[in-house]
Amino acid sequence: MTTKQIVIIGIGQTQVGEHWDVSLRHLAWQAIEAALDDAAANGLDAVNQIESVYVGNMLGGLSSQQDHLGALIADYAGLRGVEAVTVEAGEASGATAVRQAIMAVQSGQVDMALAVGVEKATDETGAEAIRSMTTSLDADFETIHGATLPAMAGLLMQRYMHEYGTAVADFANFSVNAHANGAKNEYAMFRNLIKAEKFPNAPLVADPVNLFDAAPVADGAAAVIVTTAEVAYSARMRNVIKVLGSAMATDAFSLHDRDDILHFNAVKLSTERALKQAGYGREVINILELHDAFTIMTTLALEAMGYAERGTGYQFDLNQTPLSTFGGLKARGNPLGATGVYQIVELTRQLRGQAGENQVPDAKIGLAQNLGGVASTAVTHVLGV
């Protein structure tokens, strides 16, 4: 991309789940503290060097009645004085916060920045929770008619099944794989396995989307610290991971404004831009972390990225490029505005060779993609050793 090589030097995450007894700020602090500890373990005490903080969050203003998270979380995390701001791009808020941190360092305005994604989704229930979680759709033209994200995924899946003659069972592999990997991730919300044969008969969420198609919305926080390669190497840091590409793109906001609802153009654009920055083609990517909020979204993303022909994304060979290596949104859980940061944290663990039982052999270059709404926003990062 670039004049400066940006690197990731610290990562932290909390377990994804129902953190009834932990507040928004406390969750964020737990992830930030873990990222600071990680940077320290790799050779740099970052706490006094972080100059700006980007908080990825989607629901705070509604579910916790708390906006102004930049100053709040910076203060609570012991970083009082830094520049800090909330970054919001629906469910893509997390990766967008990471991108803001990267751009801040790239611009030369700061030498070190922290991105933290945090979500407290369980503070609301029932209709209130649905109202809050639907704010990433078009309020005037979609939500007003009762649309929710699962409902939109249902429309997409219905259309896909109609166009290509697929059945619900055809989408099972993504979720079976996610749970198999989530079972070995101590930070995952669901550590159970699911069987492909049970998949088609799981309880319906929004016909034909069922419980095994849909990722669970939950609480969680993850953080990454970025700086320049120069800073990291002069401190002789270990486990430094390079940001090879960072790109964001948008699509027609509402489904009804798209020429082809089964094509995720923002996914295509952001992938092309990120790979172009990295100077690589798809074939060098060893690991994929995609936005598997629904199996149909993974399917359409793989097609838009060029990994599969139209109508064949569900057949993606999971042995070809490992996917959702820590469980993805489906099993690790989907803490909305924090999800994109979890993906970066997980990819960093893989590239460092610190993925334990989930380690992908010879992981060298990985791609993470975080989507907002029905892929109205797509943020793609390419990381490498």
Next chain:
Amino acid sequence: MTPYQPGDGLMQPNTPVGIVGYGAYVPRYRIPAKEISKMWTGGAGGVPIIEKSVNGLDEDVVTMSIEAARNALRRAQISPRDIRAVWVGSESHPYAVKPTSTMVAEAIGAVPNTAAADWEFACKAGTEAMQAAMGLVGSGMAKYALSVGMDTAQGRPGDALEYTAAAGGAAVLLGRGEESAVLIHGSYSFVTDTPDFWRRAHADYPSHGDRFTGEPAYFKHIMGAAEALLGAMDRTAADYRWAVFHQPNAKFPMRVAQQLGFQPDQYEVGLLSPRIGNTYSGATMIGLTAILDVAEPGDRILMVSYGSGAGSDAFDLEVTERILEIRDRAPKTEEYISRRTEIDYATYTRFRDKLKM
């Protein structure tokens, strides 16, 4: 602050106290959960129980408490004039102001030389009244005290709780240990400020926190109370012949029982929610009455209630020889459950005054 030690908070009376009489009441009407599911989901999806009991047009917590109290008196064969307290725990008291308990006391002939009061702690108001009665009798202030847990529970049409919110409950008459059919060896209360379920003044139906009602509410409190009591009494699940827990559905109490190490033959007799639903303040106590209908002298029983808000009361009980003498004097709980008239959703709507015009 020094940490709590095992045994802290164990409640035991100065002199032995026990249950000298008990009685249940369940209205005859039943609505199958599938009938409710048919109304709201077109029959799709699972249901938490088989069916629930529904009170008839002429039944409320007053009439039902009187039925159960009379059954307790039939078994105890004591003079109601010796009762020094009539306490009714419910979240369906017909009046916001005016006691249910005075009407019950009048009907059973306990007036005027008696205390009377209504209790409310979501689903554990009845067992709370039992603990108070232990104190009143155990201190020598009263010869007998009557505690009732009874509800005609409210479930918002279409809400998850509508499938289970049921009508029924039980009365227990506490007296001195030597004349008891069941000895109460000790009790323990586990209470925190946990807002999982509530109904504000003037609201027809309760609100709840969905999944928050599970792990941090029901399970935390029931397990907290049960484990503290077991520790304080130095007992394990194997020491008990029977166990009964608050039963908002079929799944929760079974999971708690299994976590504590109980086997199905220990908890199934007291698990009535699949067939009558969640009778709220009545649920734990009526489960106990079903056990007492079949228990043998010497059997130990663990009973743990749960009330949202939240708290649990755990009791360590032991059946005496006296049970054989008293239990056939009044209708058994199973007889009330088998006495069954199925109704459809329309009739249920009328009985429960759900149609607002």
